[in-house]
Amino acid sequence: MRFWVNGEDVVEGAVEEGGRGALAAELLPVGRPSLLRATGEARPLELGEPECTGGCCGYLSVVVRRFGEVVQWSDWEVPYAPAPTPPEFHFEASQYDAEVARVEADLTWRAQP
Template sequence: MFDRLEVRVLPPGRRFAAQMRFLVNGEDVVESAVGEGGRGPYAADVLPADGPSSLRATGEPRRVELGEPECTGGCCGFLSVVVQRFGGIVQWSDWEVPYMEMRPLELHFDADQYDAELARAEADRSWQVHT
Protein backbone atom coordinates (compact mmCIF):
# COMPACT_ATOMS: atom_id res chain seq x y z
CA MET A 1 0.00 0.00 0.00
CA PHE A 2 1.29 3.42 -0.98
CA ASP A 3 1.38 6.60 1.05
CA ARG A 4 -0.62 9.54 -0.34
CA LEU A 5 0.78 13.05 -0.78
CA GLU A 6 -1.24 16.26 -0.70
CA VAL A 7 0.52 19.59 -1.24
CA ARG A 8 -1.01 22.74 0.26
CA VAL A 9 0.04 26.35 0.02
CA LEU A 10 -0.79 28.53 3.01
CA PRO A 11 -1.58 32.12 2.03
CA PRO A 12 0.90 34.83 2.92
CA GLY A 13 0.53 36.28 6.39
CA ARG A 14 1.93 39.20 8.32
CA ARG A 15 5.09 37.35 9.21
CA PHE A 16 5.80 35.02 6.28
CA ALA A 17 5.28 34.79 2.53
CA ALA A 18 3.10 31.95 1.22
CA GLN A 19 4.49 28.68 2.53
CA MET A 20 4.12 25.00 1.77
CA ARG A 21 2.62 22.20 3.79
CA PHE A 22 2.90 18.54 2.92
CA LEU A 23 0.16 16.19 4.07
CA VAL A 24 1.00 12.52 3.96
CA ASN A 25 -1.94 10.24 4.57
CA GLY A 26 -3.75 13.31 5.95
CA GLU A 27 -1.05 14.26 8.47
CA ASP A 28 0.92 17.53 8.24
CA VAL A 29 4.54 16.36 8.03
CA VAL A 30 5.99 19.78 8.87
CA GLU A 31 3.85 20.36 11.96
CA SER A 32 4.47 16.81 13.18
CA ALA A 33 8.24 17.19 12.93
CA VAL A 34 8.91 20.83 13.84
CA GLY A 35 5.91 21.77 15.98
CA GLU A 36 2.98 24.10 15.62
CA GLY A 37 5.03 27.31 15.40
CA GLY A 38 7.28 26.03 12.63
CA ARG A 39 6.92 26.79 8.98
CA GLY A 40 7.26 25.04 5.66
CA PRO A 41 9.44 26.33 2.85
CA TYR A 42 8.29 29.36 0.89
CA ALA A 43 6.01 28.43 -2.00
CA ALA A 44 8.02 30.56 -4.43
CA ASP A 45 11.11 28.45 -3.67
CA VAL A 46 9.40 25.06 -4.04
CA LEU A 47 7.04 26.02 -6.89
CA PRO A 48 9.05 28.47 -9.03
CA ALA A 49 7.16 30.12 -11.89
CA ASP A 50 9.91 29.30 -14.37
CA GLY A 51 10.47 25.61 -13.68
CA PRO A 52 9.36 22.40 -12.02
CA SER A 53 8.95 21.90 -8.30
CA SER A 54 12.04 20.98 -6.30
CA LEU A 55 10.00 17.98 -5.12
CA ARG A 56 10.02 16.40 -8.59
CA ALA A 57 11.47 12.92 -8.25
CA THR A 58 14.08 11.48 -10.60
CA GLY A 59 16.36 8.46 -10.46
CA GLU A 60 18.99 10.70 -8.88
CA PRO A 61 18.53 11.12 -5.10
CA ARG A 62 18.17 14.74 -3.97
CA ARG A 63 17.80 16.26 -0.50
CA VAL A 64 14.82 18.62 -0.23
CA GLU A 65 14.08 20.98 2.67
CA LEU A 66 10.50 20.67 3.91
CA GLY A 67 10.42 22.97 6.96
CA GLU A 68 12.01 24.52 10.00
CA PRO A 69 11.07 25.17 13.63
CA GLU A 70 9.87 28.56 14.89
CA CYS A 71 13.38 29.43 16.09
CA THR A 72 14.65 28.99 12.46
CA GLY A 73 16.58 26.19 10.81
CA GLY A 74 19.84 28.05 11.41
CA CYS A 75 19.30 27.56 15.13
CA CYS A 76 17.95 24.04 15.51
CA GLY A 77 18.20 22.51 12.04
CA PHE A 78 15.85 21.95 9.12
CA LEU A 79 13.40 19.19 8.31
CA SER A 80 14.64 17.61 5.09
CA VAL A 81 14.27 14.36 3.19
CA VAL A 82 15.91 12.57 0.26
CA VAL A 83 13.52 12.27 -2.70
CA GLN A 84 14.14 9.60 -5.34
CA ARG A 85 12.17 7.73 -8.01
CA PHE A 86 12.42 3.97 -8.45
CA GLY A 87 10.30 3.15 -11.50
CA GLY A 88 6.65 3.56 -10.43
CA ILE A 89 7.55 4.47 -6.84
CA VAL A 90 8.70 7.78 -5.34
CA GLN A 91 10.54 7.33 -2.06
CA TRP A 92 11.12 9.85 0.74
CA SER A 93 13.92 8.60 3.01
CA ASP A 94 16.95 9.55 5.08
CA TRP A 95 15.13 12.23 7.08
CA GLU A 96 16.98 15.00 8.91
CA VAL A 97 14.89 16.37 11.76
CA PRO A 98 15.41 19.41 14.03
CA TYR A 99 16.03 18.84 17.71
CA MET A 100 17.22 15.27 17.03
CA GLU A 101 13.60 14.07 17.37
CA MET A 102 12.52 10.68 16.09
CA ARG A 103 12.72 10.56 12.31
CA PRO A 104 9.59 9.95 10.26
CA LEU A 105 9.35 6.57 8.58
CA GLU A 106 10.44 6.04 5.00
CA LEU A 107 7.52 6.92 2.71
CA HIS A 108 6.57 5.35 -0.62
CA PHE A 109 4.23 7.07 -3.07
CA ASP A 110 2.66 5.83 -6.27
CA ALA A 111 4.63 7.84 -8.85
CA ASP A 112 1.54 8.67 -10.94
CA GLN A 113 -0.38 10.07 -7.94
CA TYR A 114 2.74 11.92 -6.74
CA ASP A 115 3.38 13.49 -10.17
CA ALA A 116 -0.30 14.45 -10.56
CA GLU A 117 -0.33 16.15 -7.15
CA LEU A 118 2.84 18.12 -7.93
CA ALA A 119 1.45 19.12 -11.35
CA ARG A 120 -1.73 20.34 -9.64
CA ALA A 121 0.29 22.37 -7.10
CA GLU A 122 2.56 23.80 -9.82
CA ALA A 123 -0.45 24.91 -11.90
CA ASP A 124 -2.29 26.58 -8.99
CA ARG A 125 -0.78 30.05 -8.68
CA SER A 126 -3.65 31.49 -6.58
CA TRP A 127 -1.24 32.04 -3.67
CA GLN A 128 0.79 34.60 -5.60
CA VAL A 129 0.21 38.19 -4.52
CA HIS A 130 -0.30 40.48 -7.48
CA THR A 131 0.82 44.07 -7.13
Protein backbone atom coordinates in the same frame (compact mmCIF):
# COMPACT_ATOMS: atom_id res chain seq x y z
CA MET B 1 3.50 25.19 2.52
CA ARG B 2 2.39 22.04 4.32
CA PHE B 3 2.66 18.41 3.27
CA TRP B 4 -0.16 16.01 4.03
CA VAL B 5 0.52 12.29 3.80
CA ASN B 6 -2.19 9.80 4.74
CA GLY B 7 -4.19 12.61 6.37
CA GLU B 8 -1.34 13.83 8.59
CA ASP B 9 0.63 17.08 8.36
CA VAL B 10 4.24 15.85 8.12
CA VAL B 11 5.74 19.28 8.90
CA GLU B 12 3.58 19.95 11.95
CA GLY B 13 4.42 16.55 13.37
CA ALA B 14 8.19 17.01 13.04
CA VAL B 15 8.80 20.74 13.56
CA GLU B 16 8.42 22.36 16.96
CA GLU B 17 5.25 24.39 17.42
CA GLY B 18 5.65 27.82 15.90
CA GLY B 19 7.85 26.52 13.09
CA ARG B 20 7.01 26.88 9.45
CA GLY B 21 6.75 24.75 6.38
CA ALA B 22 8.73 25.50 3.25
CA LEU B 23 7.75 28.67 1.41
CA ALA B 24 5.84 27.90 -1.76
CA ALA B 25 8.06 30.29 -3.74
CA GLU B 26 11.12 28.21 -2.77
CA LEU B 27 9.62 24.91 -3.91
CA LEU B 28 7.64 26.21 -6.88
CA PRO B 29 9.96 28.65 -8.69
CA VAL B 30 8.46 30.54 -11.63
CA GLY B 31 9.62 29.25 -15.01
CA ARG B 32 11.45 26.20 -13.62
CA PRO B 33 10.32 22.72 -12.61
CA SER B 34 9.28 22.30 -9.01
CA LEU B 35 11.84 21.01 -6.54
CA LEU B 36 9.17 18.49 -5.55
CA ARG B 37 9.67 16.54 -8.78
CA ALA B 38 11.25 13.14 -8.27
CA THR B 39 14.02 11.79 -10.50
CA GLY B 40 16.34 8.79 -10.36
CA GLU B 41 18.88 11.02 -8.63
CA ALA B 42 18.49 11.25 -4.85
CA ARG B 43 17.96 14.87 -3.82
CA PRO B 44 17.48 16.43 -0.38
CA LEU B 45 14.47 18.70 -0.03
CA GLU B 46 13.87 21.13 2.86
CA LEU B 47 10.25 20.99 4.01
CA GLY B 48 10.28 23.16 7.14
CA GLU B 49 12.18 24.76 9.97
CA PRO B 50 11.62 25.48 13.67
CA GLU B 51 10.58 28.87 15.00
CA CYS B 52 14.19 29.74 15.88
CA THR B 53 15.24 29.22 12.19
CA GLY B 54 16.93 26.30 10.53
CA GLY B 55 20.35 27.90 10.99
CA CYS B 56 19.95 27.40 14.74
CA CYS B 57 18.32 24.01 15.18
CA GLY B 58 18.34 22.44 11.72
CA TYR B 59 15.76 21.94 8.99
CA LEU B 60 13.18 19.28 8.37
CA SER B 61 14.49 17.66 5.21
CA VAL B 62 13.88 14.49 3.28
CA VAL B 63 15.63 12.73 0.41
CA VAL B 64 13.35 12.37 -2.63
CA ARG B 65 14.07 9.83 -5.36
CA ARG B 66 12.30 7.78 -7.98
CA PHE B 67 12.69 4.03 -8.38
CA GLY B 68 10.78 3.21 -11.57
CA GLU B 69 7.09 3.52 -10.70
CA VAL B 70 7.70 4.43 -7.04
CA VAL B 71 8.69 7.76 -5.49
CA GLN B 72 10.39 7.41 -2.13
CA TRP B 73 10.77 9.97 0.65
CA SER B 74 13.43 8.74 3.10
CA ASP B 75 16.50 9.68 5.15
CA TRP B 76 14.70 12.35 7.14
CA GLU B 77 16.59 14.98 9.10
CA VAL B 78 14.51 16.56 11.84
CA PRO B 79 15.27 19.84 13.67
CA TYR B 80 16.25 19.50 17.29
CA ALA B 81 12.92 18.64 18.86
CA PRO B 82 11.32 15.84 20.81
CA ALA B 83 9.23 14.89 17.76
CA PRO B 84 9.86 11.46 16.23
CA THR B 85 11.37 11.15 12.77
CA PRO B 86 8.69 10.63 10.10
CA PRO B 87 8.59 7.19 8.51
CA GLU B 88 9.81 6.42 5.00
CA PHE B 89 7.04 7.10 2.48
CA HIS B 90 6.43 5.40 -0.87
CA PHE B 91 4.11 6.94 -3.48
CA GLU B 92 2.85 5.57 -6.78
CA ALA B 93 4.88 7.65 -9.27
CA SER B 94 1.96 8.48 -11.59
CA GLN B 95 -0.15 9.80 -8.70
CA TYR B 96 2.83 11.69 -7.25
CA ASP B 97 3.59 13.29 -10.65
CA ALA B 98 -0.07 14.26 -11.09
CA GLU B 99 -0.19 15.93 -7.67
CA VAL B 100 3.05 17.84 -8.30
CA ALA B 101 1.71 18.99 -11.70
CA ARG B 102 -1.53 20.13 -10.01
CA VAL B 103 0.41 22.16 -7.42
CA GLU B 104 2.68 23.66 -10.10
CA ALA B 105 -0.37 24.79 -12.11
CA ASP B 106 -2.17 26.33 -9.10
CA LEU B 107 -0.86 29.88 -8.89
CA THR B 108 -3.58 31.22 -6.56
CA TRP B 109 -1.07 31.56 -3.69
CA ARG B 110 1.10 34.05 -5.61
CA ALA B 111 0.68 37.75 -4.86
CA GLN B 112 -1.38 39.48 -7.52
CA PRO B 113 -0.25 42.93 -8.82
